[in-house]
Amino acid sequence: MFTQHAALKPAYDVVIIGAGGHGLAAAYYLARDHGVRNIAVLEKGYIGGGNTGRNTTIIRSNYLTPEGVKFYDESVRLWQDLSADFDLNLFYSTRGHFTLAHTDSAMRTMRWRAEVNKHFGVRSEAVDAAFVKQAIPMIDIDCGGHAPILGALYHEPGAIARHDAVAWGYGRGADRRGVEIHQQTEVTGIRVEHGRVVGVDTTRGAIAAPKVLCAVAGFTPRVLDMVGLSTPIYIHPLQAMVSEPVKAWLDPIIVSGSLHVYVSQTARGELVMGASLDPYELHQTRSTLDFVEGLSANMLDLFPFLGEVKVNRQWAGLSDMTPDFAPIMGVTPIEGFYLDAGWGTWGFKATPVCGKTMSHTVATGRNHPLIEGFSIDRFARYQLTGEKGAASVGH
Amino acid sequence: MKILVCPLNGPRPVSEFAYGGEVRIMPDPDTCSDADWTAYVFNRSGSPGHKYEWWCHIASGYWFVVLRDTLRDVVLKTLPADSVRAGLPPPDARSPSEPAP
Numbered sequence: 001m002f003t004q005h006a007a008l009k010p011a012y013d014v015v016i017i018g019a020g021g022h023g024l025a026a027a028y029y030l031a032r033d034h035g036v037r038n039i040a041v042l043e044k045g046y047i048g049g050g051n052t053g054r055n056t057t058i059i060r061s062n063y064l065t066p067e068g069v070k071f072y073d074e075s076v077r078l079w080q081d082l083s084a085d086f087d088l089n090l091f092y093s094t095r096g097h098f099t100l101a102h103t104d105s106a107m108r109t110m111r112w113r114a115e116v117n118k119h120f121g122v123r124s125e126a127v128d129a130a131f132v133k134q135a136i137p138m139i140d141i142d143c144g145g146h147a148p149i150l151g152a153l154y155h156e157p158g159a160i161a162r163h164d165a166v167a168w169g170y171g172r173g174a175d176r177r178g179v180e181i182h183q184q185t186e187v188t189g190i191r192v193e194h195g196r197v198v199g200v201d202t203t204r205g206a207i208a209a210p211k212v213l214c215a216v217a218g219f220t221p222r223v224l225d226m227v228g229l230s231t232p233i234y235i236h237p238l239q240a241m242v243s244e245p246v247k248a249w250l251d252p253i254i255v256s257g258s259l260h261v262y263v264s265q266t267a268r269g270e271l272v273m274g275a276s277l278d279p280y281e282l283h284q285t286r287s288t289l290d291f292v293e294g295l296s297a298n299m300l301d302l303f304p305f306l307g308e309v310k311v312n313r314q315w316a317g318l319s320d321m322t323p324d325f326a327p328i329m330g331v332t333p334i335e336g337f338y339l340d341a342g343w344g345t346w347g348f349k350a351t352p353v354c355g356k357t358m359s360h361t362v363a364t365g366r367n368h369p370l371i372e373g374f375s376i377d378r379f380a381r382y383q384l385t386g387e388k389g390a391a392s393v394g395h
Numbered sequence: 396m397k398i399l400v401c402p403l404n405g406p407r408p409v410s411e412f413a414y415g416g417e418v419r420i421m422p423d424p425d426t427c428s429d430a431d432w433t434a435y436v437f438n439r440s441g442s443p444g445h446k447y448e449w450w451c452h453i454a455s456g457y458w459f460v461v462l463r464d465t466l467r468d469v470v471l472k473t474l475p476a477d478s479v480r481a482g483l484p485p486p487d488a489r490s491p492s493e494p495a496p
Contacts, residue, residue, distance in 0.1 A: 220441065222441075230438040231441065233441045235441055279414050280414035280448075282465055283443035283466045284466065284467070286468070288397075379436075379438075382433075
């Protein structure tokens with residue numbers, strides 16, 4: 001599927017660190033839309049082996065801030081014809097997405113999000129408990145009396161997709177256009193002279209490059225140390241788990257902020273489930289029993305009949321969190337060094353639009369209009385893009 | 396379950412504790428520059444390493460300081476809160492017997 005390259009060239013026009021969905025999408029659009037083809041994508045592991053292959057594949061645009069809604073809506077639009085674009089089936093499946101509200105204040109946030117969404121043409125509605133029960137007949141609408149569901153934010157375009165295929169599709173498309181993808185090639189240093197990037201050092205030798213894009217999710221702070229850049233990013237693990245396959249019973253995607261649950265059922269019948277971040281900083285993808293116990297207890301509040309269903313696998317990824325739950329993207333104080341980071345627990349759904357906007361930013365040297373609210377200098381201006389209200393679960 | 400040794404309550408399961416983030420020393424707001432203040436408010440040391448952190452034993456409301464290797468998730472030392480005022484030793488001061496991370 002991918003061309004093997006025996007050696008690195010001494011120089012490239014652009015070096016992209018990280019062959020996950022975001023890095024490969026940027027390479028793909030740089031080659032396809034901007035005519036930049038002399039690109040090396042460097043990956044210390046394997047294609048899509050980081051958070052691209054570890055998320056719970058939910059795609060939605062029902063955010064809270066105008067910046068967020070416009071950005072993610074463009075992403076959903078791109079998602080919808082990506083399979084045709086790649087000639088590769090991403091199993092993109094529009095399911096509808098319910099964000100459950102168990103309290104009056106949560107209902108208020110749902111109405112707020114629905115109104116912001118509708119203002120920007122995104123299909124979201126605040127719905128009542130009866131609507132939820134009709135769409136998901138298996139749900140215990142009272143949650144065993146612990147946390148009765150009062151209503152939800154219903155987001156019709158909510159979807160899931162096969163996450164590995166996204167990296168493969170972008171990777172193959174970039175590869176066919178002459179982009180070199182080098183796996184098992186770790187960046188060990190970034191060369192900066194007089195405030196601008198001149199190249200990178202890797203485990204397979206040095207490369208000269210006037211432009212470097214960093215798209216490494218949970219490893220961002222370690223790469224930023226190489227260029228001496230401080231950011232608000234901090235790293236917590238995020239765990240997920242999947243059940244044994246069962247008969248299809250859950251069509252929509254369900255999120256409950258109060259119960260710290262998000263769940264969808266794959267075409268194979270497995271339930272893919274996630275919860276909130278691990279409670280403290282850690283740079284390890286270990287799994288814990290606490291996580292399975294806590295998430296299962298909350299799942300059983302929503303769906304008591306799952307008591308006999310077994311958990312098949314669990315895993316973790318490293319989330320690069322920001323204080324305002326919005327990403328940090330675009331140009332940096334170092335000329336030629338571009339950042340696509342701070343994607344915390346919400347990066348998969350943004351893969352296409354990140355590729356689009358970052359390729360524009362790298363090609364022109366100026367932030368794409370859609371990412372202006374996500375720039376690194378927003379902290380120095382104390383102008384945060386408060387997206388916490390739209391985080392999938394309360395962190 | 397992971398066990399944390401609280402200086403007041405002894406070894407307890409980690410689920411009884413709340414993490415309060417890295418111990419960070421506030422610059423003097425009257426004399427520091429805007430850039431330094433912004434860095435203090437927002438920036439974090441995101442890379443793994445040996446870090447002093449605030450932890451709280453929730454049941455007893457007791458705050459204390461933990462020196463932890465955030466790459467391996469190994470607690471190296473726990474100290475009472477007033478050791479912050481007294482001045483913490485550099486976090487990377489490892490004893491010779493301790494393996495490098």
